[in-house]
Amino acid sequence: MTINKKNNVKVAIIDRGESNLHTVQDALDMMSNAQCVDCMNMLIHKDNIHEKFFDLKTKFAGEVLQKFINYQMRLAIIGDFSHYTSKSLKDFIYECNKGQWIFFKATVEEGLNALHSVALKTF
Known part of the structure; x- marks a missing residue:
């Protein structure tokens, strides 16, 4: 895990292959690790997430x-989501991206921008 910090907002970046999200407990472990370094924002590659998530x-x-x-x-969550054909998944991704908690973005830069901009609005 690496930490990205911008304007006093920290983002824990789970690097490719570092930790995999296959169970709910995996998510809790990742959150706990991020919270230990005072991060309340996380970025993870789609490749680290079990396909059943989608x-x-x-x-x-x-x-x-x-x-x-x-x-x-x-x-x-960053990666290429274009190959998914499920309308419900596409709608889900669209709705998440309109919110303030969960984002599906194509690149690390886009993911960081989304997290940093929303976090700054809540200060």
Whole structure:
């Protein structure tokens, strides 16, 4: 995990292959590690997340994202989501990107910008 800091807002970046998100406990462990270094924002690569996350019927995404919201930690998931054909997933991604807690972005830079800009508005 690396830490990106801009305008006193820290983002924990989970590097590719560093930690994988396959269970709800994995999400809790990642959040705990970030909170230990005073980060309430996290960025993770799509490649680190189990594919079942992107099948909304499994309810895995809902369980994981609810933990982030309950613990008041913002999350940016970065990667290419264009190959997913599920309308419900596309709608879900669209709605998340309109909010203040969960973002799906194409690049690290876009993810960091989303997290930093929302976090600054809440100060």
